[in-house]
Amino acid sequence: MPGEGVPKELDGDELSEIRLAVRRFVRERLIPHEAQVEDEDEVPEALVEEMKALGLFGLSIPESYGGLGLGLEEQVGVYEELGYTSPAFRSVFGTNVGIGSLGILLDGTESQRQAYLPRLATGELVGSFALTEPDVGSDAAAVRTRAREDGDSYVLDGTKRYITNAARAGVFTVMARTGSPASRGDGVTAFAVDAHLPGIEIGAPERKMGQRGAKVCDVIFDGVRVPKSSIIGGVPGQGFKTAMKTLDVGRLHVAALCVGAMQRALDEAARFAQTREQFGRPIAEFQLIQAMLADSSTELLAAKTMVRATAARFDRGKAPSADASRCKLFATEALGRVADRAVQIHGGAGYIADYAVERIYRDARLFRLYEGTSQIQQLIIARDVLSPG
Ligand code: COS
Numbered sequence: 001m002p003g004e005g006v007p008k009e010l011d012g013d014e015l016s017e018i019r020l021a022v023r024r025f026v027r028e029r030l031i032p033h034e035a036q037v038e039d040e041d042e043v044p045e046a047l048v049e050e051m052k053a054l055g056l057f058g059l060s061i062p063e064s065y066g067g068l069g070l071g072l073e074e075q076v077g078v079y080e081e082l083g084y085t086s087p088a089f090r091s092v093f094g095t096n097v098g099i100g101s102l103g104i105l106l107d108g109t110e111s112q113r114q115a116y117l118p119r120l121a122t123g124e125l126v127g128s129f130a131l132t133e134p135d136v137g138s139d140a141a142a143v144r145t146r147a148r149e150d151g152d153s154y155v156l157d158g159t160k161r162y163i164t165n166a167a168r169a170g171v172f173t174v175m176a177r178t179g180s181p182a183s184r185g186d187g188v189t190a191f192a193v194d195a196h197l198p199g200i201e202i203g204a205p206e207r208k209m210g211q212r213g214a215k216v217c218d219v220i221f222d223g224v225r226v227p228k229s230s231i232i233g234g235v236p237g238q239g240f241k242t243a244m245k246t247l248d249v250g251r252l253h254v255a256a257l258c259v260g261a262m263q264r265a266l267d268e269a270a271r272f273a274q275t276r277e278q279f280g281r282p283i284a285e286f287q288l289i290q291a292m293l294a295d296s297s298t299e300l301l302a303a304k305t306m307v308r309a310t311a312a313r314f315d316r317g318k319a320p321s322a323d324a325s326r327c328k329l330f331a332t333e334a335l336g337r338v339a340d341r342a343v344q345i346h347g348g349a350g351y352i353a354d355y356a357v358e359r360i361y362r363d364a365r366l367f368r369l370y371e372g373t374s375q376i377q378q379l380i381i382a383r384d385v386l387s388p389g
Helices: 017-040 045-054 072-082 087-097 102-107 110-122 181-187 239-275 287-315 321-351 356-367 374-386
Strands: 127-130 146-150 153-164 171-177 188-194 200-202 216-227
Touching (some): 017 072, 017 356, 045 087, 072 087, 072 239, 072 287, 087 127, 087 153, 087 239, 102 110, 102 188, 102 239, 110 188, 127 153, 146 171, 153 171, 153 188, 171 181, 171 216, 181 188, 188 216, 188 239, 239 287, 239 321, 239 356, 321 356, 321 374
Parallel strands (some): 127 171
Antiparallel strands (some): 146 153, 153 216, 171 188, 200 216
């Protein structure tokens, strides 16, 4: 049966209590619902409640604001577990753990933290990150959504695109231009915007290649008036840096999810190879199959080791942000290869939706695109190589 069994630990590490709880939750509650989420394009509300009870919405939020306060190394361990099942499940609370709360956590004023983090930690409020626009993707400093100063307020106009969890959001971290069009990143300000303000419209969810159950929509701001106190950190012009710092962590999260997905694809492929017989014996006995399993297992260990070590160095404040890009680049590209081999090992069955690898192959494709394409990661890495420090 696809999804059965416990993945082998390649390094024999002891698992933390929270990680074990998440592993159990993934195996016992989430994997059995994968097909339903795929069919219905929706994560059942009962599971969302269980996620809240487990504290998943508050994984990264400090205990003083009601979260679990995990460090990045612990977070990536938990994310490896979550990567083992459909990414749609992680998406439910992923913005609260990462890009939808981090701007407020890292750069917000104390009153902004108090106002949002406790409710983000419990899942009462969903946080969403609004950077991308119809004409602003890789060039994030080119934000066009306008924030016009007007007395004690700013008035927001513009469209944000492919915004994860927009339809469920209670608060958006919105990057908008307060400077001149030529001001690039220096003219971008981050606002914490209540999702229910007049003038905010949420578009219909996009139809996607994979990651069914995870929703992305347009968010349209039409004359949305926000108080000046909603500028994250209180100082205009800091929003681009807030977004970049947020994405550093988001990229490590994505890399960790890919590690989990690689493990799942490998487990599925190994199990299939041991039970599927051709030429009178299990295909696992053929060396061409073994070579694919060996390559995938090796890439998995490389990604896992790299992500964990980098997260630990981030916790100690000792990693350049380009290392998050190195992890995302390697892990997402490696998952692409591992998922492709898993389909190949399944033969025709790998193209059939009854087998988990068909979904994993489609789901994997997004990781090389969002939170910065592989080419953007290469650019960041190359800049670090050419002008270190
Ligand atoms: N942390 C802190 N500050 C950062 C930073 C980071 N990770 N990255 C850049 N900055 C700062 C720079 O130090 C620079 O500051 P100064 O002006 O004080 O020198 C400023 O931000 C501008 O940086 P830079 O010149 O590198 O900006 P660029 O316009 O050249 O763009 C890239 C940088 C391409 C790296 C950026 O636009 C990017 O990451 N694009 C991808 C966007 C993305 O991931 N989108 C996904 C959608 S969100 S799910």
